[in-house]
Amino acid sequence: MTKRCEGKLALVTGGAQGLGRAHCIRLAQEGARVLATDINGAGAQETAAIINAEMGEGTAFGIAHDVTDPAQWDAAIDAAREHLGGLNVLVNNAGIGVGGNIETCTFEDWKRCYSVNVDSIFHGCQKALPLMREHAPGSIINISSIAGLIASDTMPAYNSTKAAVWMLSKSIALHCAKKQMGIRCNSVHPTFVDTPILDGTAKAHALDKDVLMEKLARQIPLKFVGEPNDIANAVVYLASDESRFMTGAEIKLDGGISAM
Template structure:
C-alpha cells in the first residue's frame, strides 16, 4: 500500500489517460509521494501495466487500473464508484485524457471535430460532475485539468484542438468558482504544456526522425528544447498536494517561455 509519508500522503487520485505518456508519469509521481492511484484508460492493458509497475515499486494496493472511455457518462459513473471503493475514497481528479490530430478549418471533417471536442472537453465535464460527489467526503480535494498552451495561443491548423483546450481552460475556472461558492475545499486548476516527449509526438518523429523532430520543435521554444514528462508530473504533484491550497481557478503554463513572447 502507498507509503504514509510524502507530499501527497493519504491522497487518493484518479488519473485518466493513465496507460502512457503524461497520465502514466503523473500516476507514478503521485505514488512516489504517498498517494494511492487509479489509472483509467480505454487501453486497459496499458493501464494495468503501469499499475503493476507502481505496485512493484511501492507495494500492492498502491495502484489500480480501470477501463474507461472518457466520453461515456455511464462508464464514468460506474468506474468512479469502483475506484472510490478500491482506494477508500477519492480526493484528486486528474483529467489528462485527450487527443489531437485535427486539420485545417476548410478540410476538417465534422465527425473529427466532434470527436476531439468529446474526448477533450466532455471528459472534463463528466469527470468533474461525477467525481465531486465522491470528493465531498474526502476534502481537501483537487481537480487538475490538462489543457495546453494551444488553449491559450492559437495556430492556423488545429481548430478543434485549439477550441477544445480553450474550453478546458475556462471550464476549469467555472469548476473552481462552483466549488468555492458551494463552500467546498476542492480546488480546480488547469495545466498548459507545450511539446513534451510523449507518444503524442510519435507521428512527427516518424516523419522526420526523433532527434530531428525534437530539435525542430525545440526551436519554437525560448528555452530551446521540448519538455519531459517529469516536468508535467511535478506540476500535477504540486496541484494535488496541500502546498497549493490557495491556488484555484488558475492556469499553470509549462511552455518553456512560449507564452512570454
Template sequence: MAGRVAGKLALITGAAQGLGAAHARRLAEEGARVLCTDINGDGAAETAAAINSTHGDGTAYAITHDVTDPAAWQAAVDAAREQLGGLNVLVNNAGMGVAGNIETCDFADWQRCFSVNVDSIFHGCQKALPLMREHAPGSIINLSSIAGLIASDTMPAYNSSKAAVWMLTKSIALHCAKNNMGIRCNSIHPTFVDTPILDGTARHHSIDKGVLLEKLARQIPLKFVGEPNDIANAVVYLASDESRFMTGAEMKLDGGISAM
C-alpha cells in the first residue's frame, strides 16, 4: 500500500476513541499497519475493526492494555511482534486529567495522573526500544499538551505531568541518538481539541457542547477548536521519514496560544 508511512508498524495507546483513534486511522490511511491498545479493550477493537473494514483485514489489531502496568507493556510489545511482525512507530497517546488546585487536588489523583501520563511513557519506551531497534529507523511520538508549557492555577497535576512528558521526550531522544539507534523521539503539544473529553467537560459544567466550544475558541488566536485530524496529521509527519532530521523537539498545535 502506498502512503507516507507505507510499511511502518505502529502501536498507538489510548486508541479506543478521540485522538488515539484518529492517530490509528490516519496512520493506516497512509500505509501503516497498526496495533490499537487501550484499557477499554472493546473500544480499541472497534477502532481496529473500522480500520480493517476500510483498508482490509490485517491492517489493524487491538489489545486491552493498562499503560501503567509494566507487564502489560511487555504483553503489548509481544503482541506487536506477533501480530505486526515488529515495531518502528510508538505513539504514547494515553493520558488523563485531574481536577483541583494545589490546595484541593487529592494526592491519590496526583499519583494516578503521573502514572498514566508519565510512568506509561517510561515503561513503554523501556519495553519497546529493544524491538524498535530491530526495525529501525523508528519514531517515538509522545502526546504532551500546551498545558505542559503554559501553566494554570487550576490543574497542577496535569501541568506538571505534561511538562514531565516534554522533558522525558528530550532525554529519550538524546539517548537514542547517542547510541546510534536510528530512533527519533518528539512530543506534540495540542490545545483544546473536539474529542469525547469535551463532551464530559460540558456535562460536568452543565453547559451545552456548542457553547463550550465557542467559549474555548475565544481563548485561541485562530478562533476555533482543533479537530482530531489536526493532531493526527502531525503524528503522520513524525512517524514518516519526512521528519528524519527532527528529534528531541516539541510541536505546538495550539492555534497560536503560546505565541501570546
C-alpha cells in the first residue's frame, strides 16, 4: 500500500524536540524524506538518527538552522536540495513564547518574539517557494496557536505573532493560487500539548508536572492535554494529497476551547 506522504520532500523547522520532532517522525513514517532543522543542530541530528534507525539511512537529515537569519534560510534550502533532491513540504514549526502584559513586556522581548515567530516564516516561505515550484504540488504548513485566535491579557506579544501567522498563511495561499503554483498554505492552531515546553512551565511556576497538566486539562472541554502526535497527524494530512483542495484554511486542535 502506498504511504500517505510517499514522494514528499519535507523541511521541518524546530525539529529537535517536541512538536517538531513529532512532525518529522510522522511524516517519515508516512513515506516522506525529511530535513529537520533547529538552532539546536545536535538535537536536529538526533531526530534524524531516530528516524533513520526505524526507517533506514537516508530517510532523514538534521542541520543547525537559526530561522531568524535569512542567510541561514538560504543554506537550509540548499541542504534540502542536496539531501532530499528538492522540496515540496515546508513545515514552519519553530517558535517561542514570551510572557508579560502590555505594561510589563519589554520591547526587546516583543521584537524577539516577532523575529522567531513571524519574520522566520516570511523568510522561510520566500526562500522556499522557488524550489517548491520545481517540485509541485506542494504544501506549506505554518504552526500557529489557538492563542492566535483567542486573546489573553498576559501575552500580547505571543497572541499577536500567532495571529500574524494565521493571516500571513492566508495571504500566501491566495498568492500561490493566483500564480497557479500548485502550492497550498494552511495554518495549524494547537492549544496545550505535552512537550518539553510544559516541563519548563512547571519548573518556572514551581509546580509538579502532573499538577500543571491537571490545571491545564480543566481549561479544555475534552479534559485532557494534547500529545505531539495529535498535532503531527494533522501535519501529515496537510502534507499529503488528501488535503489537495484545502488552502488558506486553519485547523484548530484545541480540545474544544474555541467552541466555548
